[in-house]
Structure formats: structure tokens, C-alpha cells
Amino acid sequence: MLGNCIDNVRKTVPLVHNITNYVTVNDVANxxxxxxxxxxxxxxxxxxxxITSICGGLNINIGTLSERSIQGMFAAGKKANELNxxxxxxxxxxxxxxxRTQTAVELMETLKLTVVWGNISEIKTLALGSxxxxxxxxxVADAVTEDSLDSAVAFVKDFAKKVGCIVAITGAIDLVSxxxxxxxxxxxxxxxxxxxxTGCQLSGMMTAFVVANPEQKLLAAAAAVATMGLAGEIGxxxxxxxDGNATYRNRIIDAIYNMDGVTLDQGAKYEVR
Amino acid sequence: MLGNCIDNVRKTVPLVHNITNYVTVNDVANxxxxxxxxxxxxxxxxxxxxITSICGGLNINIGTLSERSIQGMFAAGKKANELNxxxxxxxxxxxxxxxRTQTAVELMETLKLTVVWGNISEIKTLALGSxxxxxxxxxVADAVTEDSLDSAVAFVKDFAKKVGCIVAITGAIDLVSxxxxxxxxxxxxxxxxxxxxTGCQLSGMMTAFVVANPEQKLLAAAAAVATMGLAGEIGxxxxxxxDGNATYRNRIIDAIYNMDGVTLDQGAKYEVR
Amino acid sequence: MLGNCIDNVRKTVPLVHNITNYVTVNDVANxxxxxxxxxxxxxxxxxxxxITSICGGLNINIGTLSERSIQGMFAAGKKANELNxxxxxxxxxxxxxxxRTQTAVELMETLKLTVVWGNISEIKTLALGSxxxxxxxxxVADAVTEDSLDSAVAFVKDFAKKVGCIVAITGAIDLVSxxxxxxxxxxxxxxxxxxxxTGCQLSGMMTAFVVANPEQKLLAAAAAVATMGLAGEIGxxxxxxxDGNATYRNRIIDAIYNMDGVTLDQGAKYEVR
Numbered sequence: 001m002l003g004n005c006i007d008n009v010r011k012t013v014p015l016v017h018n019i020t021n022y023v024t025v026n027d028v029a030n031x032x033x034x035x036x037x038x039x040x041x042x043x044x045x046x047x048x049x050x051i052t053s054i055c056g057g058l059n060i061n062i063g064t065l066s067e068r069s070i071q072g073m074f075a076a077g078k079k080a081n082e083l084n085x086x087x088x089x090x091x092x093x094x095x096x097x098x099x100r101t102q103t104a105v106e107l108m109e110t111l112k113l114t115v116v117w118g119n120i121s122e123i124k125t126l127a128l129g130s131x132x133x134x135x136x137x138x139x140v141a142d143a144v145t146e147d148s149l150d151s152a153v154a155f156v157k158d159f160a161k162k163v164g165c166i167v168a169i170t171g172a173i174d175l176v177s178x179x180x181x182x183x184x185x186x187x188x189x190x191x192x193x194x195x196x197x198t199g200c201q202l203s204g205m206m207t208a209f210v211v212a213n214p215e216q217k218l219l220a221a222a223a224a225v226a227t228m229g230l231a232g233e234i235g236x237x238x239x240x241x242x243d244g245n246a247t248y249r250n251r252i253i254d255a256i257y258n259m260d261g262v263t264l265d266q267g268a269k270y271e272v273r
Numbered sequence: 274m275l276g277n278c279i280d281n282v283r284k285t286v287p288l289v290h291n292i293t294n295y296v297t298v299n300d301v302a303n304x305x306x307x308x309x310x311x312x313x314x315x316x317x318x319x320x321x322x323x324i325t326s327i328c329g330g331l332n333i334n335i336g337t338l339s340e341r342s343i344q345g346m347f348a349a350g351k352k353a354n355e356l357n358x359x360x361x362x363x364x365x366x367x368x369x370x371x372x373r374t375q376t377a378v379e380l381m382e383t384l385k386l387t388v389v390w391g392n393i394s395e396i397k398t399l400a401l402g403s404x405x406x407x408x409x410x411x412x413v414a415d416a417v418t419e420d421s422l423d424s425a426v427a428f429v430k431d432f433a434k435k436v437g438c439i440v441a442i443t444g445a446i447d448l449v450s451x452x453x454x455x456x457x458x459x460x461x462x463x464x465x466x467x468x469x470x471t472g473c474q475l476s477g478m479m480t481a482f483v484v485a486n487p488e489q490k491l492l493a494a495a496a497a498v499a500t501m502g503l504a505g506e507i508g509x510x511x512x513x514x515x516d517g518n519a520t521y522r523n524r525i526i527d528a529i530y531n532m533d534g535v536t537l538d539q540g541a542k543y544e545v546r
Numbered sequence: 547m548l549g550n551c552i553d554n555v556r557k558t559v560p561l562v563h564n565i566t567n568y569v570t571v572n573d574v575a576n577x578x579x580x581x582x583x584x585x586x587x588x589x590x591x592x593x594x595x596x597i598t599s600i601c602g603g604l605n606i607n608i609g610t611l612s613e614r615s616i617q618g619m620f621a622a623g624k625k626a627n628e629l630n631x632x633x634x635x636x637x638x639x640x641x642x643x644x645x646r647t648q649t650a651v652e653l654m655e656t657l658k659l660t661v662v663w664g665n666i667s668e669i670k671t672l673a674l675g676s677x678x679x680x681x682x683x684x685x686v687a688d689a690v691t692e693d694s695l696d697s698a699v700a701f702v703k704d705f706a707k708k709v710g711c712i713v714a715i716t717g718a719i720d721l722v723s724x725x726x727x728x729x730x731x732x733x734x735x736x737x738x739x740x741x742x743x744t745g746c747q748l749s750g751m752m753t754a755f756v757v758a759n760p761e762q763k764l765l766a767a768a769a770a771v772a773t774m775g776l777a778g779e780i781g782x783x784x785x786x787x788x789d790g791n792a793t794y795r796n797r798i799i800d801a802i803y804n805m806d807g808v809t810l811d812q813g814a815k816y817e818v819r
Binding site for chain 1: 796
């Protein structure tokens with residue numbers, strides 16, 4: 001089933017508007033091309049409405065936000081909402097600075113988001129920032145492990161229900177929920193954390209997957225997570241002695257480039273709770 | 274003959290000022306180094322005049338334009354014109370947004386350009402935006418193919434004559450004309466479209482080629498196009514099972530790094546019309 | 547002894563705040579991860595104080611400075627000074643434009659820097675710009691070679707004493723001095739100059755090394771220089787026919803990823819003067 005989702009990306013070549021950070025933007029573009037989508041980048045407030053209008057989805061990543069790009073995020077997001085486009089938010093660094101937390105919270109309050117995606121700390125920050133001031137810290141450990149899985153699943157379901165969109169949390173175990181069901185995905189390798197931007201790459205790719213599968217958005221978001229994790233496994237299997245994180249970065253993107261629905265269905269390790 | 278052009282780049286190491294997008298800027302720098310040139314990047318209006326003054330050419334790419342960088346483009350372009358430097362415009366996304374179209378048209382009207390380089394849609398937008406409001410859409414197909422070649426050659430010659438600079442259009446077949454002659458170049462591979470920024474890389478490299486060959490600017494622009502296409506072919510021949518667009522990106526830059534005049538002369542596939 | 551320095555980076559995983567250029571920022575992040583550190587990028591004036599507060603060190607690189615990022619550099623630098631954090635300045639292009647020279651000089655005058663790092667031209671510009679208006683040009687050749695080594699060592703010692711921080715100059719021979727001692731390092735390969743940003747990568751890595759070795763800052767800075775040079779040698783040894791600067795870039799980062807203290811101690815070529 002997950003396999004259909006990537007096949008649909010390759011069939012429909014969704015155009016994705018990315019307002020993303022300048023650290024990992026090149027990899028985001030190449031991963032979008034690798035999975036079958038097509039990337040456009042624009043963050044200038046006077047440019048973003050036109051650009052997002054010709055796209056199918058909008059990927060907002062606040063990794064190197066500026067006052068100017070924040071204006072671009074709101075302008076693009078409102079336009080994308082008017083057009084009923086898919087809108088994904090990756091609140092990079094929410095909790096690390098007041099500006100990032102505040103921007104992420106305001107984007108969530110102002111825009112109708114399709115997906116919010118981040119690590120557990122970022123999502124917890126949003127949950128707290130949105131008003132859930134009790135229990136979150138105590139209930140959910142900082143890393144999603146087999147031990148903390150039950151409470152993490154409950155947290156992500158609750159938060160998804162509360163904010164009315166798909167919520168994805170990645171870590172050693174990845175969770176993707178729409179408030180009713182929660183995909184628990186166990187693909188990936190810890191060495192992926194030694195490459196900058198695998199998360200940013202996933203936000204771009206996930207936007208393309210959701211755009212290409214409008215009837216199965218939750219499944220598509222889960223498929224994107226599994227694709228990235230499986231690509232991490234396949235890429236790692238091609239590493240040679242002396243290779244390091246630079247080569248691994250390329251191997252992962254290469255693996256996405258070569259991924260098809262059959263490979264994804266065979267390699268995806270997940271359960272639905 | 275094309276081979277001399279790249280040899281001259283390696284002999285003279287032209288310094289190229291790039292005001293380019295943040296998506297592909299790293300690859301532009303590495304391609305400039307690979308072909309024998311030297312890159313500098315600066316888009317701050319208060320910095321660009323000094324920087325362009327110490328360079329031989331200016332490469333303007335509007336891929337992620339902002340209000341600030343647009344000011345930088347005009348300031349740098351005017352200074353480069355005063356100094357009779359080579360100035361190249363890559364109107365990325367002209368036609369996709371009003372800001373991009375307007376900026377590209379105004380840059381063409383304000384600056385004395387040496388080369389305008391883009392895909393057929395971008396160049397058609399400029400032709401229309403500059404006042405040629407009839408016939409262009411109907412006469413020139415959206416992709417330059419063997420079937421549409423005659424009309425595309427006529428279009429690029431006419432447009433080059435009208436705007437008084439070299440015009441280059443890339444696609445399955447690449448065209449480079451100064452209004453009198455038109456180089457028709459058939460190097461390259463379709464898989465190059467799966468890498469972000471091969472076009473941006475070419476704009477940087479073409480600027481270096483034209484700077485290094487001041488007496489043969491048209492030939493130099495054509496040589497840059499053939500170098501990129503041939504590097505795409507050589508790079509592809511080194512791909513292994515499991516490789517994808519990330520590895521292909523590196524293989525192409527590597528092939529440019531190893532390209533010499535003899536290799537280029539042997540591999541270039543072109544005719545002059 | 548140098549080997550301990552990289553081992554300490556891997557043990558303590560220092561978080562480094564980078565205000566750096568958009569050309570090479572991705573490589574800076576991957577090199578920081580490769581050597582065992584952790585990168586954060588932020589240049590928005592309203593964001594940088596919070597971000598730098600959670601880090602151990604600040605790396606300021608003026609490679610693509612803008613009016614906005616310059617404000618960010620000063621704001622972050624002052625906050626980092628308040629917190630006694632390591633602050634490194636890489637004055638990219640000082641001497642190439644008035645804005646760059648002035649910004650670098652003002653940063654040196656305003657902030658308490660731990661390390662200033664650049665090529666000989668940039669450091670000479672700072673020395674002149676700071677008031678040393680006689681003799682520097684005549685005394686120090688533009689490249690540090692065996693012939694000019696004595697005067698270069700004297701220059702770097704004098705300048706380090708005068709400005710009260712560690713000064714590092716890289717070139718064919720690298721020099722790192724605190725005003726008393728000067729490490730003379732002979733690792734590296736000339737082909738590293740054909741890759742954009744090995745210098746920027748080193749500024750990020752050096753910041754991490756100094757943060758992780760607070761009692762031995764001079765040694766740590768020298769160890770970072772030797773690590774980069776040795777990685778250049780190891781990376782080169784893995785190059786195959788047809789490889790070029792794109793592959794070399796990856797090989798160098800891979801070599802840093804695999805570098806440990808023993809390898810560094812065995813491969814480092816240096817003397818102390």
C-alpha cells in the first residue's frame with residue numbers, strides 16, 4: 001500500500017514550493033527530484049503568492065528564518081490555503097529560540113496545515129506553546145523508544161486531534177498520526193543523524209507524497225517517512241571502507257532515486273496502532 | 274575550435290562575480306573551479322560594486338531573488354557595464370511570477386548584456402515581455418526538438434538580433450546565437466534534468482568561458498554549452514548500479530574538472546546554421 | 547597531543563553557532579558533524595542571541611555578508627562574549643571590498659575574539675586596517691612558503707600579540723600562533739584549492755575543536771588545521787581515475803568522519819617555533 005504512494009509521485013510529478021533554510025536547500029531540491037517530484041524555491045514576500053499558485057503543495061521549514069522569510073511564509077501559506085493546497089510545517093528549532101517558537105506557533109494558529117512534522121522536542125514545544133501546558137513534559141520522554149512508545153503514540157494522537165492535522169514525529173521510531181490512527185515506523189539508521197538535513201529532505205519529500213495522494217494523506221505521509229528510512233538502510237548497505245557522512249548523504253539520495261513501489265512495500269517496517 | 278575556449282579558461286583563470294540563487298550556489302562555485310575559473314559570490318547592494326570591479330565577468334541568476342538581491346543585481350550590472358565586463362543573465366522562472374518576469378525584463382532594458390541564457394519558456398517570456406507580442410507563442414514550440422528546430426533557430430536569431438546580445442536556449446537541443454549565426458548543439462542527457470541546478474552551473478561556467486575568450490564570445494558560449502552536455506555524457510558513462518542523481522551530480526562536475534580542449538573537440542556534437 | 551583534541555570533540559559534541567555564507571554552509575554543517583560536533587545556523591538579528599546562548603561557540607564568516615547578517619554577527623558576538631563563549635572570525639574577502647574590510651575590522655574592535663583565521667591577504671588587510679600601516683606589505687610575502695616562512699612566523703606572532711587572540715593563517719604552509727608560540731603545519735594538498743569552501747569548513751571545525759579543549763585553545767586550533775590538511779591527504783589517496791573536485795570534496799569530509807586521535811597524531815606534520 002505504501003508503494004502506491006511513491007508510484008503516484010512519479011506518475012504525477014507534483015510541483016512543490018519550498019520556503020526552506022539555506023543550509024540544506026540543495027539536498028531538498030535533489031531529493032524532490034529523486035522521488036519524482038519537482039521543486040521550486042522562493043521566499044521573497046512579493047514572489048511567493050505567484051509561485052505557490054502554480055504548485056500543488058507548500059513546504060515551510062523555519063531552519064534559517066529571517067524577518068523577510070517569515071513574511072513570505074505567512075503570505076505563501078495564506079495563498080496556499082485559499083487554493084486548498086497541501087501545506088506542511090517543519091518547525092526546525094522550535095524551543096531553541098523565542099523567535100522560532102513564536103513563529104511556529106503563529107503559523108499553526110494562522111494557517112490550515114495539512115501536516116506538522118518535527119522531532120519530539122519541537123512537537124512538544126508546539127503542544128506547550130499552543131496551550132497544553134500540563135503533562136506533556138512528564139508524559140512523553142525526549143526520545144521515542146520502545147519503552148516510551150505507548151505514551152508517545154497517545155501524545156501524537158492527542159495532539160493531531162487537537163490541531164486537526166496530520167502530525168509526524170521522527171526519531172529512532174517514527175510516528176505519523178491523524179488523530180485516529182498512528183503509523184509506527186521502524187526504518188532508518190542512527191548514522192542518518194550524522195548528515196545535515198535528512199529531516200529537511202523528508203519535509204520536502206513528504207509534501208510531494210501528500211500532494212500526489214490526495215485521498216490518502218495519512219498513508220502518504222507515512223510512506224514518505226518509510227521511504228527516507230529505507231533509503232537510509234539501502235544507502236548504508238552500499239558504503240565502503242573509508243566512506244563517511246558525505247558519501248552516505250549521496251547514497252541515500254541515490255537510493256530514493258532508485259526507489260519504486262515494490263521496493264518500498266518490501267522494505268517498509270511499520271505497524272498501525 | 275571549441276576546445277581552445279576551455280583551454281583559455283584554464284590559462285587565464287577568470288574571476289566571476291555571481292549573484293545567484295542559494296539553492297545551487299555551491300555547485301556553481303565548484304563548477305567554476307572545475308572548469309578553471311574562480312568564483313566570488315556577493316549580493317549585498319553595498320558590497321557588489323567593489324566585488325564586481327575586481328572580476329572579469331558578472332553572472333546574474335534570479336532563481337531566488339529578493340528585494341535586496343534585486344538591488345544588488347542592478348548595482349552590480351551597472352558597475353560591470355561601466356567597466357565593459359561580460360554580463361550574463363539567467364532569468365530563472367521568468368514567466369512563473371510577475372516579480373521574476375518584471376525583474377528580468379527590467380534587467381534586459383537597463384543593462385547591456387553579453388549573454389541571455391534560459392530555457393525556451395523563459396526566453397519566450399522575455400521576448401513577449403519586451404514587446405514582441407505576436408507570433409512567438411504560436412511560432413515556437415515549448416520544447417526544441419528536431420521537428421521544431423527550424424522555427425526555434427529562426428526565433429533565437431531574431432531575438433538575439435533584436436536585443437543585441439548572445440541568446441542561448443537549452444533543452445533537448447541547445448541553441449546559441451548572436452543574431453547572425455546559430456550553434457545547434459546536441460550533447461547532454463535527459464537524466465541531467467533530474468539534478469537541480471545544471472542550468473545554474475552552466476550560467477556560471479558560460480560567464481567564465483566568455484570572459485576568457487573576448488574575441489570569440491559566441492564560440493565561447495557555445496563551447497560552455499557543449500562542455501556541460503559532454504560532461505553529462507561522460508559522467509553518465511561512469512554511473513554504477515544503484516547510483517542516482519546525487520552521484521550523477523558529482524560525476525558531471527568531476528567530468529568538467531577533467532575536461533580539456535582535445536576531449537571537448539572530440540566529443541562536441543554541433544552544427545552552425 | 548593533537549589527537550586528544552579531536553577525541554575531546556567526539557566526547558563532548560560541542561554545539562557551534564554558525565553565521566556563515568550561503569555558498570558553503572552545507573559543507574560546514576556536514577564537516578561539523580563529521581568531526582563530532584553539532585551545527586546550528588542562524589543569522590537573523592532577532593534570533594541569534596537565543597541561539598548562541600545554547601551553544602558553546604560562535605563561528606562568524608563574512609563570505610556573503612548582508613546588512614542584516616552583519617547586525618546578526620554583532621548581536622551574536624556580544625552575547626557570546628557575555629557568556630564567555632569561544633568566538634572565531636573568518637574574514638572572507640577582507641581587502642576585496644570596503645564593506646568586508648570595514649566589517650571585519652569593526653568586529654575585531656568590538657568583540658573579544660578567541661581566534662581570527664584567514665589567508666595571508668585577509669590577515670594582512672586586518673593588520674593594516676587595525677592601524678599597523680607600515681612594513682606589513684613589505685615584510686610578509688603574499689604566500690607563506692619555506693622562503694618567506696621566518697618573516698611570516700614573526701608577522702603572525704606579532705599580530706596575535708597585538709590583537710590578543712589566536713591568529714591562524716592558512717596556505718601552502720599553515721601558521722597558528724597565540725603570540726608566544728607558533729605552530730607551523732605542513733599537511734594538505736594544493737588540489738584542496740579547487741574545492742569551494744575548505745576554508746569555511748575549517749572555520750566551523752576549528753570552533754568546535756577550541757570549544758572542546760578549553761584548557762588548550764592554541765593546540766586545539768592547530769589540531770583542527772592539521773585535521774583538515776590530513777583529511778585532504780587521505781581523501782586524495784582514495785581518488786580514482788576520472789574523479790575530480792566534486793568527489794574530492796566528499797572524500798575529504800569522509801576522511802574527517804573517520805579521523806581519530808591516533809590517525810591524527812600519526813599523520814600530522816608540524817613543528818612549534
